Structures are given as structure tokens and as C-alpha cells.
Amino acid sequence: MMNKELMTAKILEAKVTKGMTWEAIAEAVDMSPVFTTSACLGMNSMAEDKAFALCETLGLDKQVAEALQSCPKKAWDGAVPQDPLIYRLYEIVGVYGDTLKEIIHEKFGDGIMSAIDFSMEVDKEENPKGDRVVVTMNGKFLPYKAW
CATH class of the missing domain: 3.30.1160.10 (Cyanate lyase, C-terminal domain)
Known part of the structure; x- marks a missing residue:
């Protein structure tokens, strides 16, 4: 199974290639932009129908849809972010x-x-x-x- 990091990389690449905004992607899958983005960045999971709709929108394969459905490990670096x-x-x-x-x-x-x-x-x-x-x-x- 594809891990969340690779899933995110594929989604971000497809987003740029398609020239889509998070707002447009979220609208295509009928979800909020904040939740959609969070799931795409690996911090939430999507229901099967939403994951496949997102992958269809971005031209991504079944492995990405399956990774979108998997439960995330909600952890982040404890250091103060530099961004x-x-x-x-x-x-x-x-x-x-x-x-x-x-x-x-x-x-x-x-x-x-x-x-x-x-x-x-x-x-x-x-x-x-x-x-x-x-x-x-x-x-x-x-x-x-x-x-």
C-alpha cells in the first residue's frame, strides 16, 4: 500500500499539472476545501467515494485513492515550525x-x-x-x- 507521504507528493504534482486550486478540487468532490486539503496532505482520511472522485478529478490511480482512505497517524514535528x-x-x-x-x-x-x-x-x-x-x-x- 502507498504511504501518505508518497500519496501527498502525487496529489500535489497532479494539482500543479492540472492547474487546480484546493477550492476547485474540493468542489469537484463536494467537500470543504479545508478538509479536502488536510486529507490530501495526509492528516485526515476520506470515504471511498470521495477518494475515488478526487483521484478521478486529478487523474490519479487506485493506489492514491486507497491511501486517501487509510487512517492517518496524526503526528507532527514537535519543534517550532520555521514557515x-x-x-x-x-x-x-x-x-x-x-x-x-x-x-x-x-x-x-x-x-x-x-x-x-x-x-x-x-x-x-x-x-x-x-x-x-x-x-x-x-x-x-x-x-x-x-x-
């Missing part, structure tokens, strides 16, 4: 993580925001002072249980 955009997201969590935790606990109680029952959107907001990146995260609240 400026990803680093800034770490910075946001570093600066505002405790604040978000306090506010979530105050509004909901002791628990977490699910990253499983979750959705995220990335939008562009035009602004005369400079375009804005709008990231909306929507996760189910999961209270901790006492026993």
Missing part, C-alpha cells in the same frame, strides 16, 4: 491559548473543543487597510466526566 505562516499560528496559540481556555471554561465548563467533531473555514476579507485572513473554527464542546 512564517505556520509559526504565526503557533504564536497565536502561545499568546491567546490560555485566554481561549479561560473563556471556553467560563462559558461551557470544564472540557475541551473537539478536533474530531469540527469544521474550519478560511476566508478572505477585503479591507482598505490590507486584506484580512478570516479563520473560523467550529468544534463541539466535550465536557470532562467525573466518575
Whole structure:
């Protein structure tokens, strides 16, 4: 079976060859751009019909579709990333993580925001002072249980 790294490389090559955006690929498989991209980068899996639709869209073979369906190992390098955009997201969590935790606990109680029952959107907001990146995260609240 093809591993996720090779799968991602094949998908990225096909994406460039076809001149497609993540938005267009996601639309072709009727999924969100964020989830579609995440699955293509190996951090989520796709249902069989979506995996085969994506491969048909990009002209990829059955091995890529099978790799898209396999359960990922959700792990990443523990080092602070060097990519400026990803680093800034770490910075946001570093600066505002405790604040978000306090506010979530105050509004909901002791628990977490699910990253499983979750959705995220990335939008562009035009602004005369400079375009804005709008990231909306929507996760189910999961209270901790006492026993």
C-alpha cells in the first residue's frame, strides 16, 4: 500500500499539472476545501467515494485513492515550525491559548473543543487597510466526566 507521504507528493504534482486550486478540487468532490486539503496532505482520511472522485478529478490511480482512505497517524514535528505562516499560528496559540481556555471554561465548563467533531473555514476579507485572513473554527464542546 502507498504511504501518505508518497500519496501527498502525487496529489500535489497532479494539482500543479492540472492547474487546480484546493477550492476547485474540493468542489469537484463536494467537500470543504479545508478538509479536502488536510486529507490530501495526509492528516485526515476520506470515504471511498470521495477518494475515488478526487483521484478521478486529478487523474490519479487506485493506489492514491486507497491511501486517501487509510487512517492517518496524526503526528507532527514537535519543534517550532520555521514557515512564517505556520509559526504565526503557533504564536497565536502561545499568546491567546490560555485566554481561549479561560473563556471556553467560563462559558461551557470544564472540557475541551473537539478536533474530531469540527469544521474550519478560511476566508478572505477585503479591507482598505490590507486584506484580512478570516479563520473560523467550529468544534463541539466535550465536557470532562467525573466518575
